Amino acid sequence: MLPSKQRFEEGKIVIKGWAKHPLLKEYSSNEIIQSWENDFLFKEEDKSESGLRQPQIAALHMIMRHLKLPLDAATVVMPTGTGKTETMLATLIANRCEKLLVTVPSDSLRNQIAEKFFNLGLLKQFGIGGEKSLYR
Known part of the structure; x- marks a missing residue:
């Protein structure tokens, strides 16, 4: 039998999960990038609060310096x-990058990193990417 509203309301059809909710708004790349403007916090991890670790903060500062004055x-x-x-x-959001090339040595690592890019990894959880920062 074909799915119908009546069969759903009668409990004969059970939704186990959405691949994509039909009411979920699709954002353009430009809308996502614009949402990152002034919505990044250099939040360093300490004993009481999660954030970026010292090597991450240092690398991010070096990357940002290079992007502002790219000599090579x-x-x-x-x-x-x-x-x-x-x-x-963090580089992606802090610099509002339109493109970021990431190379990895395996398919499984590519899938793992792609998943983090889809939901901004831990940045939203740590409060580094603010409330208005969108992602796909």
């Missing part, structure tokens, strides 16, 4: 476990 190509190198993905997300 730049490479960001951070050791394992220092939070490269959150640093990339």
Whole structure:
């Protein structure tokens, strides 16, 4: 039988989850980028509050300095476990980047990083990306 409103109301159709809610607004890339304006907080982690760790803050400052005065190509190198993905997300929002190229060595890592980019990783949870910051 085909799904119908009547079958749904009778409880014969159960929704297990939405792939995408039909009322969810689609935002354009420009709307998302504009929402990041003045909505980034350099919030450093301390004993009582979550935020960016010292290596992330340092890398972010270096990246921002380079983007303001780009004399040559730049490479960001951070050791394992220092939070490269959150640093990339912070760079994206803080600089309102239209594009950001991220290369990874495997398909599984690509999927993991893509998921973080879809929901801004921990930035929203930590209050680094403000309330008005949109994402896809």
